[in-house]
Amino acid sequence: MSTAREQIFAALRQGFRGRNEAAAKVGVDARLARRAPNLVPARAKPEQKRAAVAAFTAMAEEAAATVARVNTMIDVPGAVADYLRNHNLPMRAALAPDPLLDAARWERRKTLEVRKGRAEAFDEVGISLAYRGVAETGTLVMLSGENTPTTLNFLPETEIVILPADRVVGAYEEALAPLRSNSEDGSRHSLPRVVNFVTGPSRSADIEQALQLGAHGPRRLHIVIVDDAAGP
Amino acid sequence: MSPRPQNPSVGLFATCLVDLFRPSVGFAAAKLLEDVGCRVALPRGQTCCGQPAYNSGDKANAKRLARRTIAAFRHFDYVVVPSGSCGGMIKTHYPEALADDRKWLPRARAFAEKTYELVSFLHDVMGVRDVKARFEGIAAYHDSCSSLREMGVRVQPRALLASVTGLGLRELPGRDACCGFGGTFCVKYPEISNHMVADKCREIAESGADTVLSGDMGCLMNIAGKLLREGRAIRAYHVAEVLAGVEAAPIGQVKPEAEEATA
Amino acid sequence: MTEMSPLHFKENAIRALGDAELQRALGNMRQGFIEKRTKAAERLPEFDALRDKAKEIKDHVLAHLDLYLEAFEKNCVAGGGTVHWAKDSAQARDIVLNICRLVGAETVTKGKSMVGEEIEINPFLEANGIRPIETDLGEYIIQLRNEPPSHLIAPAIHVNKEQIADAFRQHHRDLSPERPLTDRAALLNEARRALRERFLEADVGITGANFLIAETGSTVIVTNEGNGDLTQTLPRIHIVLASIEKVVPNFDDAATLIRVLARSATGQEMSVYTTVSTGRKRPGDLDGPEQFHVVLIDNGRSKLIGTEFQEVLRCIRCGACLNHCPVYGSVGGHAYGSVYPGPIGKVLTPALQGLENARDLPNASTFCGRCEEVCPMRIPLPKMMRHWREQEYAKRMVAPRVRWALRLWALAARLPSLYHFGARLAAWWLYRRGKKGRGRLAKVPYGEGWTRFRDFPAPLGKTFQSQWRGPRRHRRPSP
Numbered sequence: 005m006s007t008a009r010e011q012i013f014a015a016l017r018q019g020f021r022g023r024n025e026a027a028a029k030v031g032v033d034a035r036l037a038r039r040a041p042n043l044v045p046a047r048a049k050p051e052q053k054r055a056a057v058a059a060f061t062a063m064a065e066e067a068a069a070t071v072a073r074v075n076t077m078i079d080v081p082g083a084v085a086d087y088l089r090n091h092n093l094p095m096r097a098a099l100a101p102d103p104l105l106d107a108a109r110w111e112r113r114k115t116l117e118v119r120k121g122r123a124e125a126f127d128e129v130g131i132s133l134a135y136r137g138v139a140e141t142g143t144l145v146m147l148s149g150e151n152t153p154t155t156l157n158f159l160p161e162t163e164i165v166i167l168p169a170d171r172v173v174g175a176y177e178e179a180l181a182p183l184r185s186n187s188e189d190g191s192r193h194s195l196p197r198v199v200n201f202v203t204g205p206s207r208s209a210d211i212e213q214a215l216q217l218g219a220h221g222p223r224r225l226h227i228v229i230v231d232d233a234a235g236p
Numbered sequence: 237m238s239p240r241p242q243n244p245s246v247g248l249f250a251t252c253l254v255d256l257f258r259p260s261v262g263f264a265a266a267k268l269l270e271d272v273g274c275r276v277a278l279p280r281g282q283t284c285c286g287q288p289a290y291n292s293g294d295k296a297n298a299k300r301l302a303r304r305t306i307a308a309f310r311h312f313d314y315v316v317v318p319s320g321s322c323g324g325m326i327k328t329h330y331p332e333a334l335a336d337d338r339k340w341l342p343r344a345r346a347f348a349e350k351t352y353e354l355v356s357f358l359h360d361v362m363g364v365r366d367v368k369a370r371f372e373g374i375a376a377y378h379d380s381c382s383s384l385r386e387m388g389v390r391v392q393p394r395a396l397l398a399s400v401t402g403l404g405l406r407e408l409p410g411r412d413a414c415c416g417f418g419g420t421f422c423v424k425y426p427e428i429s430n431h432m433v434a435d436k437c438r439e440i441a442e443s444g445a446d447t448v449l450s451g452d453m454g455c456l457m458n459i460a461g462k463l464l465r466e467g468r469a470i471r472a473y474h475v476a477e478v479l480a481g482v483e484a485a486p487i488g489q490v491k492p493e494a495e496e497a498t499a
Numbered sequence: 500m501t502e503m504s505p506l507h508f509k510e511n512a513i514r515a516l517g518d519a520e521l522q523r524a525l526g527n528m529r530q531g532f533i534e535k536r537t538k539a540a541e542r543l544p545e546f547d548a549l550r551d552k553a554k555e556i557k558d559h560v561l562a563h564l565d566l567y568l569e570a571f572e573k574n575c576v577a578g579g580g581t582v583h584w585a586k587d588s589a590q591a592r593d594i595v596l597n598i599c600r601l602v603g604a605e606t607v608t609k610g611k612s613m614v615g616e617e618i619e620i621n622p623f624l625e626a627n628g629i630r631p632i633e634t635d636l637g638e639y640i641i642q643l644r645n646e647p648p649s650h651l652i653a654p655a656i657h658v659n660k661e662q663i664a665d666a667f668r669q670h671h672r673d674l675s676p677e678r679p680l681t682d683r684a685a686l687l688n689e690a691r692r693a694l695r696e697r698f699l700e701a702d703v704g705i706t707g708a709n710f711l712i713a714e715t716g717s718t719v720i721v722t723n724e725g726n727g728d729l730t731q732t733l734p735r736i737h738i739v740l741a742s743i744e745k746v747v748p749n750f751d752d753a754a755t756l757i758r759v760l761a762r763s764a765t766g767q768e769m770s771v772y773t774t775v776s777t778g779r780k781r782p783g784d785l786d787g788p789e790q791f792h793v794v795l796i797d798n799g800r801s802k803l804i805g806t807e808f809q810e811v812l813r814c815i816r817c818g819a820c821l822n823h824c825p826v827y828g829s830v831g832g833h834a835y836g837s838v839y840p841g842p843i844g845k846v847l848t849p850a851l852q853g854l855e856n857a858r859d860l861p862n863a864s865t866f867c868g869r870c871e872e873v874c875p876m877r878i879p880l881p882k883m884m885r886h887w888r889e890q891e892y893a894k895r896m897v898a899p900r901v902r903w904a905l906r907l908w909a910l911a912a913r914l915p916s917l918y919h920f921g922a923r924l925a926a927w928w929l930y931r932r933g934k935k936g937r938g939r940l941a942k943v944p945y946g947e948g949w950t951r952f953r954d955f956p957a958p959l960g961k962t963f964q965s966q967w968r969g970p971r972r973h974r975r976p977s978p
Binding site: 019042220 | 559564566634635691713723749752774775797
């Protein structure tokens with residue numbers, strides 16, 4: 005007896021009788037290797053970086069995220085502490101162990117207690133670093149990995165994401181382009197296990213179609229945009 | 237817009253429902269067309285467009301009737317239908333039904349090209365922007381689904397109705413929602429159909445209209461029938477009757493004098 | 500109780516029409532979803548062009564489905580995933596059970612998956628001693644109530660908050676009776692609390708897939724709650740259930756589909772969480788599953804390729820056709836008795852379950868065309884319903900009485916003199932009957948379906964054709 009796989013392919017090929025197989029193969033290979041967005045809306049093509057950051061901020065806020073803006077990484081712990089204090093949240097957080105975030109010198113902010121690592125069930129606040137921000141819809145792009153564990157994005161009730169301003173791009177395609185394979189040098193893709201596109205805090209309208217925030221994931225999403233993340 | 241045709245010959249496709257239930261719509265259509273110089277004829281060979289067969293899955297008969305209709309109207313410059321539903325059958329579905337008929341497909345396409353719903357023909361082809369008619373009342377215009385989605389009729393009836401003296405127009409909140417007629421649907425699924433038409437009638441009443449107008453007799457019979465059953469004092473007319481200023485009792489009612497005569 | 504079979508559509512529909520609670524919910528739904536989608540579409544000038552592009556992408560995929568599935572498999576395996584193939588529901592269920600058994604799973608969390616409903620994975624796992632927990636809030640509510648979903652993206656749309664509170668009180672054993680569950684926020688918090696424990700204890704997480712990306716062998720889920728991500732991040736095993744038509748060539752194509760999905764579904768610019776998963780936990784990763792299994796399920800789809808129903812496989816399950824359907828809006832999802840309700844169900848269910856088991860579904864439509872108008876993938880749903888009716892007619896499944904009536908009428912319509920004579924006769928006869936009713940009839944032979952709810956406007960005595968050609972033409976003389 006043939007395997008399920010063979011049966012499925014046999015049934016499909018029955019439907020493709022008369023197809024020019026050689027042409028089909030060439031077409032499919034070309035499509036798989038193609039790296040060109042199909043149609044990117046005009047709004048996802050901001051003229052300059054500043055417009056992209058402004059558009060990102062407006063769209064993220066529309067999706068019920070809050071956005072703060074600071075100059076350099078050194079200012080980040082202060083912005084985080086302000087946010088937590090203003091919302092009466094615990095001054096304790098799980099922090100993504102990314103070297104870029106080390107530049108923030110968290111240890112100098114004594115009132116804020118951070119633990120580097122993944123989020124655990126008891127963590128109420130998670131702080132992570134965005135790989136990209138997409139202006140089109142105010143979407144954060146978060147990668148899994150040893151420096152930015154995925155649990156930080158989902159387990160804590162409050163998610164704080166640090167986004168260097170130079171990481172804001174226009175469209176989804178731009179955000180992922182650097183991670184995809186390059187047919188010219190034959191490299192394989194370098195996608196991590198998970199790429200999370202996050203637009204605002206968790207929500208559900210499953211109870212009587214009334215929108216409520218914080219269904220299973222974070223109730224709050226706070227984004228701290230750092231204008232000059234490489235700066236002092 | 238292409239130049240307005242001079243005295244085109246127009247075959248009037250009367251539709252079964254107009255033929256059987258509402259001759260005044262046929263006369264209204266002819267008047268509106270003749271008023272702008274069309275030479276109107278009603279070819280004898282016309283019967284039904286075949287939609288009931290087509291929508292019931294009887295494609296063979298639908299194709300037969302499509303070929304008949306195409307042949308009956310072959311000599312006209314235009315074919316005009318006072319219905320989006322029969323018009324849509326001709327314009328959208330004839331080429332579809334005859335897709336595998338090499339001889340008839342080109343004819344079906346050419347036929348579809350010259351077929352128009354009445355009001356959009358007046359507005360888009362003949363360039364009519366106003367009519368000399370009077371109608372006292374406040375009307376809600378009901379878009380039939382086929383007019384709206386198959387024939388591109390939306391602004392044209394509203395534009396022409398706006399020129400009718402004495403007539404006010406109201407828009408319904410669910411104006412692109414079906415009234416529940418659906419041909420055989422209304423007798424195959426009467427409860428669902430009733431729910432839909434009841435919704436429509438409630439919206440019409442809530443709009444403050446005292447008249448409902450539409451371009452399709454199917455919708456109108458459904459809506460008028462429900463309004464009458466519910467005892468609502470809202471009149472139903474085909475849009476052509478109002479545009480042509482034809483004197484007729486509302487659909488499903490008789491004129492007061494006729495009422496006395498039969499009493 | 501609603502019989503879950505499309506064979507009972509008529510009875511179920513009548514019951515649904517009389518259900519005041521359901522009618523209230525459906526009223527809200529129609530307003531909410533329709534307005535939001537309209538606004539989202541109007542806000543994006545490229546929306547219709549994106550729909551065209553989206554259609555083109557899926558048409559291309561469906562014409563090369565075998566090749567893209569091969570590419571997906573190859574790249575998924577290269578990324579550390581395992582690909583399984585299931586011809587039907589039974590095979591898919593066995594694959595899932597075997598994976599669960601290998602790790603001795605007791606509790607399985609589940610993200611929302613329509614194909615999961617289709618293969619009826621939950622009752623099967625339960626029967627085999629494994630506890631499946633739905634984690635999408637709506638799915639969780641209906642799981643507690645032991646009901647099927649009634650909408651593709653809002654499965655508990657028919658349930659009110661009092662009913663939800665009852666379900667929680669009955670099933671959450673650790674819930675104190677004093678705790679008030681009167682408002683929606685309290686209900687959400689209670690669900691969050693109860694489900695958080697399940698997320699943490701689950702051995703296996705099962706999700707569906709909105710898309711499969713052939714280029715990278717990735718699977719994509721789109722959610723708003725984040726439940727799918729907790730489901731797939733916390734347990735040791737992640738199983739993805741996906742039907743074979745979900746594959747797209749590359750990320751550029753997925754991005755195009757993503758741009759039309761949320762806007763069509765909920766009117767959002769973008770759903771909150773769009774997650775691209777590629778393989779299992781990597782060396783050095785601090786979290787994520789150790790195994791990543793993708794179960795590719797055919798279940799009747801491959802036989803649609805090359806037929807007039809192929810285009811239905813473009814569907815991305817946004818639910819816009821349901822939201823805009825006047826029939827769905829009248830009777831809700833359960834009346835259909837099938838996993839996929841509404842217009843998409845009317846086309847898909849006969850394909851998956853056999854036309855003889857779902858005959859009412861393609862018939863219960865007015866062909867108003869609103870579904871096709873809003874479908875982001877431009878699926879010609881009414882046309883395909885008509886194709887089912889053609890099959891029904893060709894296979895002589897239509898009642899003989901209806902067949903004969905159609906034949907007689909069609910014969911007359913081909914003979915104009917006979918037709919016009921018949922029309923004149925009918926007009927005269929109905930007119931006579933209508934005179935008493937002052938222009939309307941309260942009863943017509945064979946018209947009970949009509950006259951039970953409405954009057955029947957009577958003809959005026961003579962047909963239009965006979966008057967036009969008659970000696971005393973009422974016509975205005977031509978100028």
